[in-house]
Amino acid sequence: MDEWIDYYDSTHTIYVSKLHRDVHFQVIARDIIAYVSSPDAIVLDYACGEALSAGQVADACAKLYLAEPAPGVRGRLIARFAPNARIRIRSLDEVRQMAEGSVDLVVMNSVAQYMTAEELDAAFAVIRRLLKPCGRFVLGDVLQPEVGMARDVIALLRFGARHGFLRDALLGLISTALSDYRQLRTRIGLQRYREEEMLKKLTAAGFKASRAPRNIGHNPWRMTFVAHHPHP
Numbered sequence: 001m002d003e004w005i006d007y008y009d010s011t012h013t014i015y016v017s018k019l020h021r022d023v024h025f026q027v028i029a030r031d032i033i034a035y036v037s038s039p040d041a042i043v044l045d046y047a048c049g050e051a052l053s054a055g056q057v058a059d060a061c062a063k064l065y066l067a068e069p070a071p072g073v074r075g076r077l078i079a080r081f082a083p084n085a086r087i088r089i090r091s092l093d094e095v096r097q098m099a100e101g102s103v104d105l106v107v108m109n110s111v112a113q114y115m116t117a118e119e120l121d122a123a124f125a126v127i128r129r130l131l132k133p134c135g136r137f138v139l140g141d142v143l144q145p146e147v148g149m150a151r152d153v154i155a156l157l158r159f160g161a162r163h164g165f166l167r168d169a170l171l172g173l174i175s176t177a178l179s180d181y182r183q184l185r186t187r188i189g190l191q192r193y194r195e196e197e198m199l200k201k202l203t204a205a206g207f208k209a210s211r212a213p214r215n216i217g218h219n220p221w222r223m224t225f226v227a228h229h230p231h232p
């Protein structure tokens, strides 16, 4: 769904303040690092967004590929991380060209909801090809059909209260209600999956998968899955 990519390429207001944006990426980086199995690991963050704390992830592994479809975001990633020899920026087309079995950990966080079911299957096929035999694929922040927007609101308010941006979160919710995000969310919607549905989809893509005990990021009502090649 290219409209979501264009949205993320625009000067959007998905983060209610600079503090929200900073804390968001710190929490995501912390959670990604927990999945890095060794300092030698090659890590791919698929549709990484602004990835403000990617430097911390790079410190925990040997090489971090930041892949992002939105060209403007990619430009900022290149500018921000050019001095970091452990970080490389890639388009999704370039990711498709990467060598088979070359990545230890692929993370795709808070992206599946913006893709059509077919786009997600195509991404799974690419990721499966890239993963080393012992590699892991972590698919985070997947929305469930029966969990409505109220839970997103509660999760954001709790996150804001915990990290000192509750007032901005409240103001942000009002502006989000009037924003392009809300209009797009209403018009094209977000893809949602039941736990069994996503497990089936990952199995059909050739992975062995299970749901992780906790989600990546701040929203406990969304799901994270951990997948790998099935071992004989």
Ligand SMILES: C[S@@+](CC[C@H](N)C(=O)[O-])C[C@H]1O[C@@H](n2cnc3c(N)ncnc32)[C@H](O)[C@@H]1O
Residues within 6 Å of the ligand: 001, 002, 004, 005, 008, 009, 028, 046, 047, 048, 049, 050, 068, 069, 070, 108, 109, 110, 111, 114, 115, 116, 119
């Ligand atoms: C909510 S952001 C998540 C960014 C980051 N992974 C994180 O956890 O903060 C959604 C990301 O999905 C990307 N995206 C949107 N639609 C997409 C699509 N159809 N295919 C691939 N990526 C897409 C956007 O460019 C954006 O980087």
